[in-house]
Amino acid sequence: MLEKLEIVKQRFDEVSDLIIQPDIISDQKKYVQLNKEYKDLREIMDKREQYLELQDRITEAEEILADGSDPEMTEMAKLQLDEARGALPALEEDVKMLLVPKDPEDAKDVVMEIRAGTGGDEASIFAGDLYRMYTKYCESKGWKTHVLDFSEGTSGGYKEIQFEVAGEDVYGTLKFEAGVHRVQRVPQTETQGRVHTSAATVMVLPEAEDFEVHIDPKDVRIDFFCSSGPGGQSVNTTYSAVRLT
Structure with a gap:
């Protein structure tokens, strides 16, 4: 030792x-x-x-x-x-x-996506609950979160939501949250008091590395094309389409 x-x-x-x-x-x-x-x-x-x-x-x-x-x-x-x-x-x-x-990926920031699965409106509500749970956890860890995109459910919650999490050892902590999450409860949308099973999918993606791409102009081929088919004056003599290969 x-x-x-x-x-x-x-x-x-x-x-x-x-x-x-x-x-x-x-x-x-x-x-x-x-x-x-x-x-x-x-x-x-x-x-x-x-x-x-x-x-x-x-x-x-x-x-x-x-x-x-x-x-x-x-x-x-x-x-x-x-x-x-x-x-x-x-x-x-x-x-x-x-x-x-340690996995070198563990220190990276992440993008998380929560997507409602089976369960209809209740799945969207569950996805919203998961989002609030994760943001509260991130707040307790001193991490910063930023919503990238979302689609709200018809009865609350989210059909899907993507957000960034930045901080220390974020991916190493959150990577085990990826997968399908299920809940059994009497949903807000239930009027008969029956227990429903709903699901939501969580994805945790590490931040991509920055890299540079160098393209030699000699390796680029540019083709110009005229329009084809019926049209007005000069439509078949104007180079209006470009293809890069």
């Missing part, structure tokens, strides 16, 4: 030096990537400090118990040892989880 943490610390020290270099700061894309890595490594470093502190407390308590000359100190050392050893397994599990390589 400590060997792996030392390797991570070396990378953390390296990244800490890089993000203050002028050439890195001037490269916004590189700076953002390194700053994100710094935050991830900082979390592991905090756990490392806690781990080393627990190890020191265990060593100290064991030394006091081995000496045994002071009964009061020995009793306190027993309590300290039990407390430290009890906290160690959970901390080790946290460190192991943090050391697992």
Whole structure:
């Protein structure tokens, strides 16, 4: 465990030096990537400090118990040892989880789409409930949401709605929400008190990467065509259609 943490610390020290270099700061894309890595490594470093502190407390308590000359100190050392050893397994599990390589997509912002499924008007109402639930959750996480497009249901809610979510580790958190969601309840549109099953589909798409496309003008072919068929004067002699290939 400590060997792996030392390797991570070396990378953390390296990244800490890089993000203050002028050439890195001037490269916004590189700076953002390194700053994100710094935050991830900082979390592991905090756990490392806690781990080393627990190890020191265990060593100290064991030394006091081995000496045994002071009964009061020995009793306190027993309590300290039990407390430290009890906290160690959970901390080790946290460190192991943090050391697992993350999906690079997890840090991206997302576009979510909620679409009403089976269930008629009640499915649209359910889709609206899901949208409010997700926006409230995003608000609690400090994420920003922005509606891109929507189509309202006839009795409330949405037939479909698309919105952006921007923040930290958005895709890594929300990607597991993708799929079909179902609810069984007495809908607002029901007059007989019967329980209905309604469904809505949730899609979670990571933000696309920016990229540049270079097209050599020599590789572009442009064809001009005259209109065909019956028409007025000059209709068959005017180049009114263009095709790019």
